[in-house]
Amino acid sequence: MSDGLAIRLRGVVKRYGAITAVDHLDLDVPVGTCVGLLGPNGAGKSTTMRILTAQSIADEGEIEVLGFRLPRESKAARAECGVVPQLDNLDTTLTVQQNLLVFTHLYRIGRADRAEAIERALKMANLVDRRDTRVDKLSGGMRRRLLIARALVHRPRLVLMDEPTVGLDPQVRQELWALIDALRSEGTTILMSTHYIEEAQRLADTVLIMSHGSAVAAGPPAELVTKHAGSQVLEVYGPPTRLAEVESEAGAAGLRTRRTGTSISVLGVDANGDHSFEGERRPANLEDVFVLLTGEEID
């Protein structure tokens, strides 16, 4: 692998007719890290994921996964990757164990190692007691855990997770975060797309913010926040006329702002204490960075 990178994309472009879904994307995923692709729906995250499994063929650019050149060597790369899809594609009439069994074959695990691989995956996903349950009888959270277990059944070197917690309630999401965090702690390389700010902030070592198919910023979450939004944000509430005044005054003072419905957020107030705004102070977060850089609201 080049320079310790599990994934290396350079200038990747994918077009669908007049629409450019991925636009000259560069991406590095170092071995043993968790990288989050953060962006709203339509930012190009899922297309990027499909390109990495050669289910989508890029029009331009260089793609290397685990040292294999794509799309030519994608099959070899896929043998060492695990994929957690955004949409549930389990075999619903099969049991949990049967679903895993099928994938031990698809991932070419030897006969002698299959039972152990299934057992390990069941334990990791906390589904041991559900091994004989048909998938259509599982809850949404269990099905998601099974999808993750299925992706890990062959001990992949790299795991691609496309919106792993989308559509789940907060409690189940927390369960899955714990599971992903455990994987990350074990040193598994993870590339995860998400449009949940908190998910990216909590799980990713590095976040790549995507908008309209392009990367607009990349770095550790805390670093991105400090660099683009400072450490403190002042949330000012008031009628529209007051918010407009604050926006104008902040602009004149060299401060960046973002509108958030009934309030306006003044960013970087820690770096510039010379202002007359009154409001609630809160720590700056990735969402501030995202809105600043892309002009789009997320989630």
Added chain:
Amino acid sequence: MAAATSPRLGRLERPALTGVLVREVVNFSSFWRSTTFSSTVEPTIYLLAFGFGFGALVGRIEGHRTIDFIATGTVATAVLFSAAFPAMFGTFVKYQFQRTYDAILAAPVDTEELVTAEALWIATRAGLYGCVPLLVAMAFGLNPSWGMLVVPLIAWTAGFGWACFGITVAGFAKSFENFNYIVSAVLTPLFLVAGTFFPLSRLPRWGQVLGELNPLHHCVQLVRDAVFGFAGWVDLARYGALVLFGLAMWRLAIHAMERKLID
């Protein structure tokens, strides 16, 4: 970091085919009863209805008892029903609604292997189900013959072609409704002009020529000759036609599904 050590994987690898086949077999274990029921009862009803119905009016066709004549033809019908239809509907459901193929293609399996394994599995089922009408006819007096032993092979070969045909149709279809055109405009005429219920020699010349282009007709004739006595080179040519049909449909199915699954 060290360079990637895994070798570049090849085309049509046995482990990939096995993986897809295992998935099919495990899934089949959950619905084999209903599939077996429809795949065996339907041709049997055709056989009994036409065999005894026509049999009462027409004692013999081309020197054979009507029920024997129709039983040998119904093998091809059973193959068609148990290959083309599951391939069309099953493939469409798997990629459009269940997204099964997305999951499989994320593993080290290529579209060519996926299509091949699916067709092999459907052909195997069709090969077995295709023999049911013969067994029923034997219960009604059809004399066993050594040639019957090659009927599963003939049915399997034709089944592979029809399975690939069904996958191709599914690969090009945009919705379930598109299948209506294929069933009405392609499968029904092929089914009727195959020599299943009456000899093609009764058709006008142009009908006979069209019949010779119908793969189902070759399957009908091969099964009939296997049961009543082979016709030498003609049968070899017919088998060759079935093989050619299968190969052409196989490549077309791969092309159609690559178009559908890889963007």
